[in-house]
Amino acid sequence: MPYPTDRKYTKEHEWIQVNGNSATIGITDYAQQSLGDIVFVETPKVGAELTAGKTFGTVESVKAVSDLFAPASGTVTEVNADLATSPEKVNTDAHGSWMVKLTLKNPGELDGLLSAADYEKFVAEEAGH
């Protein structure tokens, strides 16, 4: 499936959409498919500091609990309240379901992330195994 080009991707299957100095983070469609029915999302509190590459929460499905890795460093400004009541929305629309918004600390970190095309290639290789 074509991945939205308005954002960047990580090898841990998170997406990050930038708007000036703030960014929105979620997980990709490939991630939700692999996880299965999502029942719970554990997110950090507003004000928490995220460090690029470090875990900042978890996504729990009926068969696994997966760590969420921060695509970039920054301070959490908003957490999606929908996740608490309707975690299944992440399954039905992964790219439309955001998890966390943050103020970026070091926008330069994004240069190291994957473009939509690179991510699509990466996923195709992963799926091929």
Next chain:
Amino acid sequence: MRYLPKSPADREAMLKAIGLRSVDDLFAPIPAEYRLTRDLNIPRQMAESEIVDFFRQRSRENGEGYTSFLGAGAYAHYRPVIIDSLISRGEFLTAYTPYQAEISQGTLQSIFEFQTMICELTGMEVANASMYDGSTAAAEAVMMAVRLTGRRSVVVARSLHPEYREVLATYATHQGMPLSVAGFNDDGRLNLKELEKAITPETACVLVQSPNFFGTIEDVAAVAEIAHRHGAMLVVSIAEAVSLGIVEPPREADVIAMEAQSFGVPLGFGGPYCGVIATREKYVRQMPGRLVGQTVDKQGRRGFVLTLATREQHIRREKATSNICTNQALVALMVNIFMTVYGKVGLKELAKQNLAKTAYAAAQFAKHGKILFSGAPRFNEFVVQTSEDPGAINSRLLGHKMVGGLPLKKFYPELGNAALWCCTELTTRSAIDTAAGLIAESERSMRSSSVASSKEEDVEEVAR
């Protein structure tokens, strides 16, 4: 437990099917120099009648008809006969873990009922399907608090069972969790000033036992206030489950880690026992152990299932809530049946009897020895201090077919000749009176021997 052996004909057929001539041929891949070429040095096999005789003789070597005044984490309570007759049923005795809900509704329902009753007794919102025992339950509850708070150090009350503290230390040492110990007052309770001093911004939780190792009921509300004010959680350990029949449960606790052995589990030389963790719903995802949940199937019928299993060892691995991935199902079932048979009214009555007998015993012993920690309420255990070494007194008690209280010198040397005594509903008045009488004798002889030696000194003085 039945054993179904294979006949020589069965063996022949199996060997033939895989093209071998003897069982020895199965070990051919092992190099000859490593193969044992003689019989093992074990006694010959016995006939069934010889085996029965052998064990009868061994069991006669055990003491029978003794009255025990021991407690300290393992309690002698009456076990209703119905417990063993029910748990011996094949459906319960040999059933495996209920991973496949469709064929395990009976097992799952019984565990769900167990969890529910534990919640009702402890005032908590959710309980797990059991842990190994009270000591590991306490250690696991502490690690749960460490995960939930993100802090690493722990403050432990010295009035917590010394062996529970040892178990916790084993975990703590290898997981980089600094432990500090806060002492107890003259009334046997955790010293709140020491507690305040010991808590730091790095303290994940305070661990206290109530009724504590000395049988004294802690001021849980006061401990909770201090812990919570510093952002630490409160874990309360309960070793004598029968206390819940009359003592207000520690509702201010964030996590309760208990030992349910008192509820129908035999003393069994130390195990198997039944730990349980009970906590608030908001912490359920960090609670270790199995959890049974109630749900509905596709046809809307009620059903039970193992839930939140993704947090467990076999899926989450090093990030799991525990390295333990099992429970004490059969032992928890004994606890379940006990709680059901006694019920709310029965448990309260049971607790009252324990309380009454212990109060009587303490009053009798107080006439001759010193009862420590009298400034605070106690349940079914108390500490007696005597002039003579408790070990010597206990040797004399053995002659009357009684096992005396646990000498405390090795755990609390500053208490001198002190011993921990426990009375349950099974302790008779005459046993208490006899024990009190022996303590009286001990005190008298200690006094007269000290009087005699001082008299000797007087005589020497006069002689000079």
